[in-house]
Amino acid sequence: MHGPGLRGAGEVSYSVQLSSSEAPLGPDKTPGVGMRAAVMIEPGRPLEVRELTPRALRPTEVHLRIDASGVCRSDETIRRHGMGGLGPVILGHEGAGTVLEVGSQVGDLSPGNRVIGAFQPACGSCWHCVRSRTHHCEQIMHVATQAHWKDDHSGDRTWSMSGLGTFAEEAVVDRMSVVAVNTDLPAEQLALIGCAVMTGVGAALNTARIEPGSVVAVLGCGGVGQFVVQGARIAGASRIVAIDPVLRKREAATANGATDVIDPTTADAIEVVRDMTGGCGADYAFEVALSGPTLRQAYDLCRNAGTVVAVGMPTAGTTVEFDAYQLFSTEKRLLGCYYGSGQVRRDFPRLVALAEAGRLDLAGAVSRRIALDDVNEAFVAMANGGVIRSVIVPSAPVRADLRGGSA
Numbered sequence: 361m362h363g364p365g366l367r368g369a370g371e372v373s374y375s376v377q378l379s380s381s382e383a384p385l386g387p388d389k390t391p392g393v394g395m396r397a398a399v400m401i402e403p404g405r406p407l408e409v410r411e412l413t414p415r416a417l418r419p420t421e422v423h424l425r426i427d428a429s430g431v432c433r434s435d436e437t438i439r440r441h442g443m444g445g446l447g448p449v450i451l452g453h454e455g456a457g458t459v460l461e462v463g464s465q466v467g468d469l470s471p472g473n474r475v476i477g478a479f480q481p482a483c484g485s486c487w488h489c490v491r492s493r494t495h496h497c498e499q500i501m502h503v504a505t506q507a508h509w510k511d512d513h514s515g516d517r518t519w520s521m522s523g524l525g526t527f528a529e530e531a532v533v534d535r536m537s538v539v540a541v542n543t544d545l546p547a548e549q550l551a552l553i554g555c556a557v558m559t560g561v562g563a564a565l566n567t568a569r570i571e572p573g574s575v576v577a578v579l580g581c582g583g584v585g586q587f588v589v590q591g592a593r594i595a596g597a598s599r600i601v602a603i604d605p606v607l608r609k610r611e612a613a614t615a616n617g618a619t620d621v622i623d624p625t626t627a628d629a630i631e632v633v634r635d636m637t638g639g640c641g642a643d644y645a646f647e648v649a650l651s652g653p654t655l656r657q658a659y660d661l662c663r664n665a666g667t668v669v670a671v672g673m674p675t676a677g678t679t680v681e682f683d684a685y686q687l688f689s690t691e692k693r694l695l696g697c698y699y700g701s702g703q704v705r706r707d708f709p710r711l712v713a714l715a716e717a718g719r720l721d722l723a724g725a726v727s728r729r730i731a732l733d734d735v736n737e738a739f740v741a742m743a744n745g746g747v748i749r750s751v752i753v754p755s756a757p758v759r760a761d762l763r764g765g766s767a
C-alpha cells in the first residue's frame with residue numbers, strides 16, 4: 361500500500377496507491393452529521409470548501425471540533441504541487457481543537473479536552489519513538505493514508521493532510537496525532553504550536569541546541585522564522601540577525617528579539633554578517649525560507665565549525681551544491697530539521713508553559729483571523745508578505761475586506 365522509501369514523509373511528500381478495497385468508508389451519512397472543509401481537489405487549483413461526512417469512528421480515533429488552524433507555507437507547497445498523487449485532501453496541519461468523541465480504545469481523552477494536532481504522530485512504541493525521536497515516528501504513513509471523510513456532493517473518499525486536515529470545522533484523527541493541553545490560551549495561539557512554534561523554537565533548542573552567547577542568523581522570518589528568532593532569544597543568543605526582504609517581517613523579528621536586521625535585496629547578507637563577526641560568520645545559520653539558494657547562503661553565512669540548519673521545505677528534486685573539500689575543511693555542520701526535532705508530548709506542554717509565563721509570544725504571530733471560506737485569501741496574503749500567519753477560525757464570519765490579500 362505504501363510507496364517505497366517513504367518512512368517519515370510527514371508533511372513533505374506522499375506516494376500511495378490505495379486499492380479500492382482499502383481505507384473503506386463506513387456507514388452512509390447520518391442525517392445532520394458532517395462538516396465543511398477546504399479541500400485540495402487537484403494540485404495547482406484554489407482549495408474548494410466542501411461538505412463532508414465522516415466514516416464510523418475507529419477504536420483508536422478521536423473526533424475533534426477544530427477551533428483554529430494556522431496557514432503554513434507547507435500547505436501552499438502541497439496545494440501547488442500535490443501530495444504524491446493522494447487526493448482529494450483536506451489541507452491544514454497546524455491546528456487546535458476540542459474533543460467531541462473518542463473511540464472505544466481511547467482511555468485518556470474525554471469530550472471537552474483541548475488538544476493540539478501533531479503533523480507527525482507519536483505512537484510511543486516504534487523504533488524512533490522509543491529513542492526519543494518521535495518526529496520520525498513510523499506511523500506517519502498509517503495516519504496519513506486513512507480516508508476519514510466522504511464528499512457529500514461527489515461521493516469521493518477524502519484524505520486529511522498528515523492525518524490531521526485542520527482546514528475544517530471538524531477532524532477525525534488517530535489518538536497518536538494529538539497532544540492534550542491544559543490551558544486557557546486562545547485557540548488561534550495554540551494552533552500555531554502544532555507547526556510554526558514547534559518547528560521554529562524546536563530548530564533553535566532541539567536541532568541546533570544554541571549555546572548562550574552565540575551569534576545566530578535567521579534567513580527567512582515568516583511564520584516559522586519568527587519562532588526561530590524567539591527560540592534563539594530563549595536560548596540566550598547574544599546577537600540574532602534577522603534576514604528577510606519584507607520590512608514587516610524584519611520589524612516583527614525585532615519585536616521578537618532580533619538585534620540586527622538585513623534586507624537581502626539591498627545588502628549582501630553574507631558580507632554584513634562577516635563584518636559583524638570579525639570576518640568569522642554566524643555560529644548558527646538557519647534557512648527558513650524555501651531552501652535551494654537560501655540554504656547555500658545560510659551555509660556561507662556560517663563560521664567554520666558552525667552549524668547550518670535546513671528548516672525550509674524544498675520541492676522534490678531541489679539540489680544545493682557544496683564543495684566537498686570545503687565541507688571537510690571548514691567542519692561546518694549541516695543539519696536537516698524536521699518538525700524542530702520535536703518530541704510533541706514533551707514539547708507542546710513546554711511551549712504552552714513558556715507562552716503562559718510570557719517568555720514566548722504567540723499573539724504577535726496571529727496577524728488575522730479568517731473564515732474557512734477565505735482560505736485562498738490566506739495564500740494570497742502569504743505571497744505578498746502581508747501576514748506572519750493567517751489563522752482560520754471556522755466560526756469566524758467571512759470578511760469581504762480580505763479579498764485581495766491585504767492584512
Ligand SMILES: NC(=O)c1ccc[n+]([C@@H]2O[C@H](COP(=O)([O-])OP(=O)(O)OC[C@H]3O[C@@H](n4cnc5c(N)ncnc54)[C@H](O)[C@@H]3O)[C@@H](O)[C@H]2O)c1
Pocket residue numbers: 431432433434437555556559579580581582583584585603604605606609624648649650651654670671672673674697698699700742745748
Ligand atoms: N522543517 C519543517 O518541519 C517545516 C515545518 C513547517 C514549515 N517548513 C517550511 O519552512 C519554510 C518557512 O515556512 P513559513 O510558514 O514560515 O513560510 P513564510 O512564507 O511565512 O516565510 C518565508 C519567509 O521567507 C522570506 N524570504 C523569501 N525569500 C527570501 C530570501 N531570499 N532571503 C531571506 N528571506 C526570504 C519571506 O519574505 C518570508 O517572510 C517553508 O519552506 C515551509 O515549507 C518546514
Ligand SMILES: [Zn+2]
Pocket residue numbers: 432433434435453454555556
Ligand atoms: Zn507547517
Ligand SMILES: [Zn+2]
Pocket residue numbers: 481482483484485486487488489494496497498499
Ligand atoms: Zn512511533
